[in-house]
Amino acid sequence: MIQEIAIGHQTVRREPVPAEEAVVQVQNLSLFYGKHQALYDVSINFPRNKITAIIGPSGCGKSTLLRSLNRMNDLVPGVRLQGKVIYEGIDIYDPQVDPVEVRRHIGMVFQKPNPFPKSIFENVAFGLRLQGQKEGLEQAVKQALERAALYEEVKDKLGEVALRLSGGQQQRLCIARAIATEPPLLLLDEPTSALDPIATERIEELLLELKKRFSLVIVTHNMQQAARIADRTAFMHLGVLIEEGPTNEIFTVPRDPRTEAYVTGRFG
Amino acid sequence: MQRGLSLESSKSPENLRRDRINRVFARAVIVPTVLALALIAVLILDTIYDTVSVQVVEVTETSGKSFPLGQAWNAEQVIRLELLAQGLPEEEVNRLMADPEEMRIFGLRNRVELMWATQDGPLRWVVSSIDDERVSNYSLLEGLRRWNELKAGLQENQQLRLNPWLDQSFLSRDPSRNPISAGLRVALFGTLWLLTMTLLLSVPIGVGTAIYLEEYAPKNALTRFIEVNLRNLAGVPSIVFGLLGLAVFVRGMNLGPTLAAAALTMALLIMPTITIAAREALRAVPDSVRLAAYALGATKWQTISKVVIPATIPGIATGVILAAARAIGEAAPLLLVGAAAYVAFVPRGPMSEYTVLPVQIYLWISANLSEFANTAAAGIIVLLLTLAGLYALAFWVRRRFRVEW
Numbered sequence: 143m144i145q146e147i148a149i150g151h152q153t154v155r156r157e158p159v160p161a162e163e164a165v166v167q168v169q170n171l172s173l174f175y176g177k178h179q180a181l182y183d184v185s186i187n188f189p190r191n192k193i194t195a196i197i198g199p200s201g202c203g204k205s206t207l208l209r210s211l212n213r214m215n216d217l218v219p220g221v222r223l224q225g226k227v228i229y230e231g232i233d234i235y236d237p238q239v240d241p242v243e244v245r246r247h248i249g250m251v252f253q254k255p256n257p258f259p260k261s262i263f264e265n266v267a268f269g270l271r272l273q274g275q276k277e278g279l280e281q282a283v284k285q286a287l288e289r290a291a292l293y294e295e296v297k298d299k300l301g302e303v304a305l306r307l308s309g310g311q312q313q314r315l316c317i318a319r320a321i322a323t324e325p326p327l328l329l330l331d332e333p334t335s336a337l338d339p340i341a342t343e344r345i346e347e348l349l350l351e352l353k354k355r356f357s358l359v360i361v362t363h364n365m366q367q368a369a370r371i372a373d374r375t376a377f378m379h380l381g382v383l384i385e386e387g388p389t390n391e392i393f394t395v396p397r398d399p400r401t402e403a404y405v406t407g408r409f410g
Numbered sequence: 411m412q413r414g415l416s417l418e419s420s421k422s423p424e425n426l427r428r429d430r431i432n433r434v435f436a437r438a439v440i441v442p443t444v445l446a447l448a449l450i451a452v453l454i455l456d457t458i459y460d461t462v463s464v465q466v467v468e469v470t471e472t473s474g475k476s477f478p479l480g481q482a483w484n485a486e487q488v489i490r491l492e493l494l495a496q497g498l499p500e501e502e503v504n505r506l507m508a509d510p511e512e513m514r515i516f517g518l519r520n521r522v523e524l525m526w527a528t529q530d531g532p533l534r535w536v537v538s539s540i541d542d543e544r545v546s547n548y549s550l551l552e553g554l555r556r557w558n559e560l561k562a563g564l565q566e567n568q569q570l571r572l573n574p575w576l577d578q579s580f581l582s583r584d585p586s587r588n589p590i591s592a593g594l595r596v597a598l599f600g601t602l603w604l605l606t607m608t609l610l611l612s613v614p615i616g617v618g619t620a621i622y623l624e625e626y627a628p629k630n631a632l633t634r635f636i637e638v639n640l641r642n643l644a645g646v647p648s649i650v651f652g653l654l655g656l657a658v659f660v661r662g663m664n665l666g667p668t669l670a671a672a673a674l675t676m677a678l679l680i681m682p683t684i685t686i687a688a689r690e691a692l693r694a695v696p697d698s699v700r701l702a703a704y705a706l707g708a709t710k711w712q713t714i715s716k717v718v719i720p721a722t723i724p725g726i727a728t729g730v731i732l733a734a735a736r737a738i739g740e741a742a743p744l745l746l747v748g749a750a751a752y753v754a755f756v757p758r759g760p761m762s763e764y765t766v767l768p769v770q771i772y773l774w775i776s777a778n779l780s781e782f783a784n785t786a787a788a789g790i791i792v793l794l795l796t797l798a799g800l801y802a803l804a805f806w807v808r809r810r811f812r813v814e815w
Contacts, residue, residue: 212705
């Protein structure tokens with residue numbers, strides 16, 4: 143078991159993602175909830191049109207890292223943050239940047255499916271309406287549902303309340319809702335942990351399809367899932383990014399003993 | 411000491427005794443339920459029973475009716491026509507009309523009622539010659555028991571009949587000093603006016619308070635204090651709100667005994683209930699849905715107005731309907747802020763005088779003519795049906811529109 147807190151730990155890297163291929167660059171990010179430090183000096187580049195998985199035991203800060211990519215942590219009272227998150231050449235934590243605007247560029251899907259208690263159509267159109275789009279909503283909604291592999295199942299009941307869908311359908315609806323506005327980056331926070339294996343498989347197939355068009359960052363505590371779908375994997379432990387690299391290398395030749403212990407199932 | 415399981419265990423004396431206790435207890439708890447239901451049934455049946463009475467009446471064409479008179483008529487012409495129609499010679503009529511004192515005595519003897527400036531026109535003529543027309547009034551049981559005896563004692567032109575006080579025209583008749591022609595129209599319109607004004611005042615303020623407390627206010631000692639006091643406020647006796655309304659609205663703001671003062675008082679009375687219902691509805695919306703809206707780039711106000719509030723409308727509507735039911739049934743605070751007076755007309759605006767259903771019932775019950783007990787019973791049935799309708803509506807709204815998260 144690994145117990146020591148590794149402050150200022152050097153991340154083990156193999157050929158990091160070059161800056162020009164990165165959609166988001168996290169630079170020396172530290173985050174505090176009040177007095178508690180949740181992230182320690184994390185630096186990582188997330189590649190464009192790839193799936194990056196963030197794995198690690200519960201409470202390791204992987205969700206916190208994900209939420210700092212679209213400033214969702216701002217909603218938690220008492221959050222303090224150091225470092226930079228550079229998206230399209232702009233530090234999204236620059237005081238001149240509007241956090242609400244950031245979230246319109248970076249989509250997010252949550253652990254538990256959370257559709258609005260509205261019709262299927264209105265769920266998907268929500269982001270578009272927020273951005274003031276009034277024309278061509280039908281077309282955009284249809285496209286988003288098709289990309290989320292849900293259209294065939296719901297095309298005859300777009301007016302029905304979304305809460306009547308099954309859990310897996312709800313989660314695909316949430317993905318459709320997030321990608322309707324075509325955000326270049328999609329963040330997924332354990333998107334299949336509340337779903338059964340069949341629904342999980344469908345979502346995984348969908349994510350592999352989506353990476354042609356979007357860049358994805360997925361937090362998961364399911365290592366098999368990371369191994370199946372992720373191009374790159376980052377392992378976090380106690381707020382520290384321990385190791386980051388191509389998925390197959392992380393799982394087959396981990397260089398840090400803690401990574402090895404985790405991916406071989408000795409703790410977690 | 412554990413014994414082995416035997417095939418006779420269902421017949422052992424201890425177990426039989428145990429089963430008997432179970433059965434007795436299961437039956438015993440039915441008793442209070444049956445008792446409660448029986449009491450309610452007795453209450454309702456007794457009220458319904460009081461809405462019918464047996465009367466001996468003299469048959470006239472005009473009994474218990476009222477006739478609106480158009481602009482072309484004035485009081486003098488009406489009285490003249492009435493007197494002529496009663497078969498008085500023209501000289502006698504002229505003599506009566508010329509002498510106010512004679513006229514007054516004649517009027518007292520016949521109890522012909524002329525009402526001025528009614529909804530229907532400048533005049534309404536109510537034939538209410540109660541002494542002449544209705545010989546006697548008996549409760550349903552007594553009337554039925556003595557039916558044959560009464561029938562035998564009938565004189566010429568007299569009839570024995572069942573009077574169902576709660577008939578169609580009961581709702582559309584104006585109030586009257588005569589129970590036969592008294593109706594609920596003014597009270598119904600008063601209730602409708604008061605309820606509308608009360609809800610217009612209390613719903614925006616009550617729901618707004620709930621939104622602020624639930625979505626914006628910091629969770630600290632002050633907001634907890636407010637929360638506790640909201641619940642206390644909802645439990646304050648309504649008469650206290652009546653005293654407040656009398657001091658602040660009727661006297662302080664000089665509104666007088668008007669609908670406006672009553673609506674402000676009732677709004678204060680039901681606001682805590684609405685706020686509590688709205689807060690509970692807001693609290694039922696999971697945070698995950700708020701986060702979803704934020705993640706799509708919604709501002710706080712957009713999240714609240716486009717996602718949270720639409721999801722709470724069934725809950726808030728239910729709370730508002732239940733609060734409305736309370737407002738409709740309240741008499742005590744309204745007696746204090748001025749609904750006690752006899753009001754002959756439907757309200758025409760917020761500054762009108764008014765009366766409402768429970769106050770009208772209260773006035774009838776406290777009237778000294780025994781037949782008003784029958785109109786009061788009929789009024790109670792109308793009030794109970796209205797409340798039952800509102801509760802059914804609340805139940806339906808909750809069932810139909812509830813959001814299953």
